[in-house]
Amino acid sequence: MPLRFAATLAQRRFDVRFELAAGETLAVLGPNGAGKSTLLALLAGLLTPTWGRAELDGAVLFDVGERGSVLTEPRERGISLLAQEALLFPHLSALENVAFGPRSRGVHRVSARATALAWLDRVGVPELAGRRPAQLSGGQAQRVALARALAADPALLLLDEPLAALDVGVAPAMRLLLRDVLRERTAVIVTHDPLDAFLLADRVLVLEDGRIVESGATAEVLTRPVTAFGARLAGLNLVPGRRTRAGFTGRNGLEVPLADAVPVGAVPVGASMALAVRPAAVGVSLSARAAPESGQGPHSGADPDSEFGPGSASHSASHSTSDSARLAATIDDVEHRGDVVRVHAAGLAADVAPADVVALGLVPGLPVVLTMRHSDVVVYPTPLPDQDADPDGR
Amino acid sequence: MIRESVCPAMWRRPMWRRRAVVLVPFALMGVLTACGSADQTGPASLSAPASSGTDTDGGSITVFAAASLEESFTELADRFEETRPGTVVTLNVAGSSDLATQISEGAPADVFASADEATMERIAATDLLDGEPVTFATNTLQLAVPPDNPADITSLADAARPGIRTVVCAAQVPCGAAAERVAEAAGVELSPVSEESSVTDVLGKISSGEADAGLVYVTDVRAAGDAVEGIAVPEAADVVNTYPIAALTDSEAAETAHAFVDFVTSADGRTVLEAAGFGAP
Amino acid sequence: MELTAARLPRWIVAIAVLGGLFVVLPLVAMALRVDWPQFIPLVTSESARSALLLSLRTSLTATALCVLFGVPMALVLARTAFRGQRVLRSLVLLPLVLPPVVGGIALLYTFGRRGLLGGTLEALGIEIAFSTTAVVLSQAFVALPFLVLSLEGALRTVGTRYEAVGATLGASRWTVLRRITVPLVLPALISGAVLSFARALGEFGATLTFAGSLQGTTRTLPLEIYLQRETDPDAAVALSLILVVVAIAVVGGAHRVRPIGGSGPPGTVARPVRSTKDAR
Numbered sequence: 001m002p003l004r005f006a007a008t009l010a011q012r013r014f015d016v017r018f019e020l021a022a023g024e025t026l027a028v029l030g031p032n033g034a035g036k037s038t039l040l041a042l043l044a045g046l047l048t049p050t051w052g053r054a055e056l057d058g059a060v061l062f063d064v065g066e067r068g069s070v071l072t073e074p075r076e077r078g079i080s081l082l083a084q085e086a087l088l089f090p091h092l093s094a095l096e097n098v099a100f101g102p103r104s105r106g107v108h109r110v111s112a113r114a115t116a117l118a119w120l121d122r123v124g125v126p127e128l129a130g131r132r133p134a135q136l137s138g139g140q141a142q143r144v145a146l147a148r149a150l151a152a153d154p155a156l157l158l159l160d161e162p163l164a165a166l167d168v169g170v171a172p173a174m175r176l177l178l179r180d181v182l183r184e185r186t187a188v189i190v191t192h193d194p195l196d197a198f199l200l201a202d203r204v205l206v207l208e209d210g211r212i213v214e215s216g217a218t219a220e221v222l223t224r225p226v227t228a229f230g231a232r233l234a235g236l237n238l239v240p241g242r243r244t245r246a247g248f249t250g251r252n253g254l255e256v257p258l259a260d261a262v263p264v265g266a267v268p269v270g271a272s273m274a275l276a277v278r279p280a281a282v283g284v285s286l287s288a289r290a291a292p293e294s295g296q297g298p299h300s301g302a303d304p305d306s307e308f309g310p311g312s313a314s315h316s317a318s319h320s321t322s323d324s325a326r327l328a329a330t331i332d333d334v335e336h337r338g339d340v341v342r343v344h345a346a347g348l349a350a351d352v353a354p355a356d357v358v359a360l361g362l363v364p365g366l367p368v369v370l371t372m373r374h375s376d377v378v379v380y381p382t383p384l385p386d387q388d389a390d391p392d393g394r
Numbered sequence: 395m396i397r398e399s400v401c402p403a404m405w406r407r408p409m410w411r412r413r414a415v416v417l418v419p420f421a422l423m424g425v426l427t428a429c430g431s432a433d434q435t436g437p438a439s440l441s442a443p444a445s446s447g448t449d450t451d452g453g454s455i456t457v458f459a460a461a462s463l464e465e466s467f468t469e470l471a472d473r474f475e476e477t478r479p480g481t482v483v484t485l486n487v488a489g490s491s492d493l494a495t496q497i498s499e500g501a502p503a504d505v506f507a508s509a510d511e512a513t514m515e516r517i518a519a520t521d522l523l524d525g526e527p528v529t530f531a532t533n534t535l536q537l538a539v540p541p542d543n544p545a546d547i548t549s550l551a552d553a554a555r556p557g558i559r560t561v562v563c564a565a566q567v568p569c570g571a572a573a574e575r576v577a578e579a580a581g582v583e584l585s586p587v588s589e590e591s592s593v594t595d596v597l598g599k600i601s602s603g604e605a606d607a608g609l610v611y612v613t614d615v616r617a618a619g620d621a622v623e624g625i626a627v628p629e630a631a632d633v634v635n636t637y638p639i640a641a642l643t644d645s646e647a648a649e650t651a652h653a654f655v656d657f658v659t660s661a662d663g664r665t666v667l668e669a670a671g672f673g674a675p
Numbered sequence: 676m677e678l679t680a681a682r683l684p685r686w687i688v689a690i691a692v693l694g695g696l697f698v699v700l701p702l703v704a705m706a707l708r709v710d711w712p713q714f715i716p717l718v719t720s721e722s723a724r725s726a727l728l729l730s731l732r733t734s735l736t737a738t739a740l741c742v743l744f745g746v747p748m749a750l751v752l753a754r755t756a757f758r759g760q761r762v763l764r765s766l767v768l769l770p771l772v773l774p775p776v777v778g779g780i781a782l783l784y785t786f787g788r789r790g791l792l793g794g795t796l797e798a799l800g801i802e803i804a805f806s807t808t809a810v811v812l813s814q815a816f817v818a819l820p821f822l823v824l825s826l827e828g829a830l831r832t833v834g835t836r837y838e839a840v841g842a843t844l845g846a847s848r849w850t851v852l853r854r855i856t857v858p859l860v861l862p863a864l865i866s867g868a869v870l871s872f873a874r875a876l877g878e879f880g881a882t883l884t885f886a887g888s889l890q891g892t893t894r895t896l897p898l899e900i901y902l903q904r905e906t907d908p909d910a911a912v913a914l915s916l917i918l919v920v921v922a923i924a925v926v927g928g929a930h931r932v933r934p935i936g937g938s939g940p941p942g943t944v945a946r947p948v949r950s951t952k953d954a955r
Contacts, residue, residue: 090855100854491906590888
């Protein structure tokens, strides 16, 4: 492992340890204040831990313990940082900015400039070499900043939300560039955007309150989240629950026969498990209790046509009790989300077409039935029995 | 009753000694005008409330006195007020040439007491004097040395020895002009390390021990108390600085003004001035 | 400019004009008092030239001292945290609010013959009293806070982010200071130095108290003006005008120094245009 990291920072309640293999990119996710930037600052040497040890390619970055402390200066760590803002030195040209790293390591001016030009070319903006940072757009500046970080030839590249400050139109191209340069490079990227994690990272680490709450391969974490935050990142509904005789029973009462869902016969009855399902795969229909007021209304709960969800048209016929789960619930909230409406009920989110929301008259307080096909849900054991960020069981 | 308004000043400003029951707002105004504005307007706004605040009519006067007279004139004013109940004397103390400038710019003064004749003549030339100036005191120079006299100065010749740091007033100010004449009379060539613009600055350099010796007035040595030691200079006896006093034409209390001049030149006045070290006229 | 004024209540503008007059009018009044036919002879007299040259020489030296000591001081104040830092900052800035005479007395008790360091210095053969060195010390004492204050403010505004980036790029502390920190605060350093120079040029009280007054050695222009006032008010006024002109030239020059990137990208130019539209 080229990077081993373990550190505690008492005053920020930060306590994290992880390892990273050569050429791997780690995405660090988490809500604001979770300690993501602290992690980067500790790696870069801009913060000192109260306890901990980190090594990069066998060299100690810091080793702070009872016996004393070893702190390698930031400049000797071989770690470059690309932040949310480009932070190009305003008094130097783009080329001089990129040449700063090589120059600082004693490379001769001429060859440092050659290196810088090569990197500017690599990030696609060789024509900006002579510009001052004030004359660059946000996207251009971030490319130059990337070139500058890479020109320092770092053993580890740190990226602190490198796309967050960019215009929506510029971010995709920059993301592709990052995907390109991060291949085969050891890097840690802090991000809010699961898309960054999917496209750029091999592994994901989710921080909350200074601690790791989830970690693993990107695909694993983003399809089988164990925390509410992880689920939100992945855009999934997470239903914590337990293995029961029937299969899986969620805290909100949702029941799924286990044999259908996952081949995990090894999980003992009573063990804690979780269910994940995309909001788009959750259907909403009016429950029988909602119907009486309008008499024999067109949208009675028994009527299969009254069941809506983006995919409901094709699935409505097959949403019989044999291959789908049903859960009676009351709508907590209804929110607009672009071209769909997200209905919240029983701790689940269901994405429904706006027209259907109007047709069904979905409003908070309305009793409904949530449906989802067994084939759309993932049920998996959760490592920590009571690890759950959502005590209400929503 | 004495009120003082102290100005936070880098440049030395005239110091007003008020001897009146003054309404507080007017006193504040006095501070503001004395510190902040040109001299033409300052005293004007001061004297009006000073007189209106008392119950005597026209018995209050403002005396412009040279800085070296500050202590003796404070005493004289007190005594003068005792002899004439209800009379209020306001003192404005500053360098003679500053006072002369203020008077010629229209400051309302009733009496002017200068530290030299030349300055008084400047006022006389502008027809602002009510009567001839009267010499009421004389002053001579003395060597001042730090208390323990580290350089063992005993004469003016000592002060001219190489390596001795002597401080005098600049030739532009009266005490400097006098110092030049004393040195000339003594046949001594002084090479001062500093030519200060006032006696206060000369005394400051001596009392702090920066300088070994300096030429200042006898009265200054006496007023400085233990801070400096005085050494008589025989050659200085011939260089006498005379202090003239005169009432001014702009006075609205001419009678009191002349009475004050008479009081200063009287036997009582002499006693006070002699106590401060001034010589007889 | 007109737009900005138009958005303000008129009475604010009126008061501002009054305040401006308060500053400018005395200068005009002084210029009116100048004896113009005699101006050149008055300001080129030997004593005047000697005082002006001494003032320029000592003020430049004092400014150099301010930069030499003030830059590290500002860096320590802005970039480190330690116990008593607030107290230290207040003390460093004290000469700003201290009457210069008090500063002179304090210097006297430090560097004077009987002062704290006077004995040591005298043993080393260094005599400060009544020397040009004393003038420079007085000026540096009162001018130093101007440099420290403006530089520390700039350092805090710039922040440490660029420096952190520089460090992660492999730059040594000295390289970071030389190639990043100092260039970033250069405009503030220059304007701070100019302010210090202007303050040193006008220094009077501390010099008078501490250094003395001797033509060519310690009698700077303000002291010369003060002395000339005794006998030759015309010369004093003429010299005052010279001092005012030098001060205006210096301070005006300082204001022309623009922050880095001030020439601006198109984006920053566009912003005022947008706000102009908003105003309509």
